[in-house]
Amino acid sequence: MNSYAVRTDALGRRFSETDALRDLDLEVAPGTVLGLLGHNGAGKTTAVRILTTLLEPTAGRAEVAGHDVARAPAAVREQIAVAGQDASLDERLTGRENLMLLGRLQRLSKADAAARTEQLLERFGLADAAGRLLGTYSGGMRRRLDLAACLVVRRPVVFLDEPTTGLDPAARADMWGAIADLVTEGAALILTTQYLEEADRLADRIVVLSGGRTVAEGTPAELKRRVGERRVHITLDAFEEAARRLDAEVDPRARRVSVAAPNGPDDLRRILDALDDLDVEEASLAQPTLDEAFFALT
Numbered sequence: 001m002n003s004y005a006v007r008t009d010a011l012g013r014r015f016s017e018t019d020a021l022r023d024l025d026l027e028v029a030p031g032t033v034l035g036l037l038g039h040n041g042a043g044k045t046t047a048v049r050i051l052t053t054l055l056e057p058t059a060g061r062a063e064v065a066g067h068d069v070a071r072a073p074a075a076v077r078e079q080i081a082v083a084g085q086d087a088s089l090d091e092r093l094t095g096r097e098n099l100m101l102l103g104r105l106q107r108l109s110k111a112d113a114a115a116r117t118e119q120l121l122e123r124f125g126l127a128d129a130a131g132r133l134l135g136t137y138s139g140g141m142r143r144r145l146d147l148a149a150c151l152v153v154r155r156p157v158v159f160l161d162e163p164t165t166g167l168d169p170a171a172r173a174d175m176w177g178a179i180a181d182l183v184t185e186g187a188a189l190i191l192t193t194q195y196l197e198e199a200d201r202l203a204d205r206i207v208v209l210s211g212g213r214t215v216a217e218g219t220p221a222e223l224k225r226r227v228g229e230r231r232v233h234i235t236l237d238a239f240e241e242a243a244r245r246l247d248a249e250v251d252p253r254a255r256r257v258s259v260a261a262p263n264g265p266d267d268l269r270r271i272l273d274a275l276d277d278l279d280v281e282e283a284s285l286a287q288p289t290l291d292e293a294f295f296a297l298t
């Protein structure tokens, strides 16, 4: 059991009439990332609140870093870091002062706190802004400092609740780089997200939740495969004619037709032959995206 950073067995939580979470089975190894993926109300936050000891389960059990969340919550809390709360930061301090303060509060020596602070500022691209008050930080910088804050003292299990919600694409990409780095330190990461691309990029395994239940589970590649076959996408002006000939799905705005291609390159060749007299602008053979997978699964 101890070889898992997180392990749950038929974990559940009921609020009067609502099953917020049902029969959740997880096994997360150290140094790996689990993505909990789902829309609003799917049960992600409920799962994280149970695993971080903020909420008691009403069914099943969960162990975090070898400790039962219901029977030994204090021991669990000593082993975890939780980001995405934004609560531990002080607006009136600089980025550097915030990290130093947190290090000192957690009983690091002054020298250790200073060394860890500089290391984290550097790692999260905040070294240049370290002397500025938190109040002047952009949303992306603030989110990176929040992540740094929960890492001042190293913990084996890190929870990131929707770490990039509300960030623009550039800030999101920065954040993804920072998160990917974390795993190299050997921590297990539990990441909740509504973004398929985020789970695809960062997670080793994904659990898809819907209405509190696990509707799919696997690696990003497995989930994509399970949902179905490859497809050929063709862009051309004569998309209506192409759709008629191929009995294909049409996206008129993109001037694109799409057809299932279980035989891969053979299908691509056959389809291009069938459109030989039309002016094809672009043709591709693609695995379904995680987006398509998600909507097929829930």
Ligand SMILES: Nc1ncnc2c1ncn2[C@@H]1O[C@H](COP(=O)(O)OP(=O)(O)OP(=O)(O)O)[C@@H](O)[C@H]1O
Pocket: 015, 018, 019, 020, 021, 038, 039, 040, 041, 042, 043, 044, 045, 046, 047, 194
């Ligand atoms: N304290 C509570 N009392 C009653 N119902 C609750 C409570 N907390 C959550 N729920 C319900 O449990 C379900 C799951 O909610 P949860 O917050 O876990 O979803 P989520 O996947 O985290 O969604 P979001 O992305 O919006 O945070 C929802 O139907 C929600 O209304």
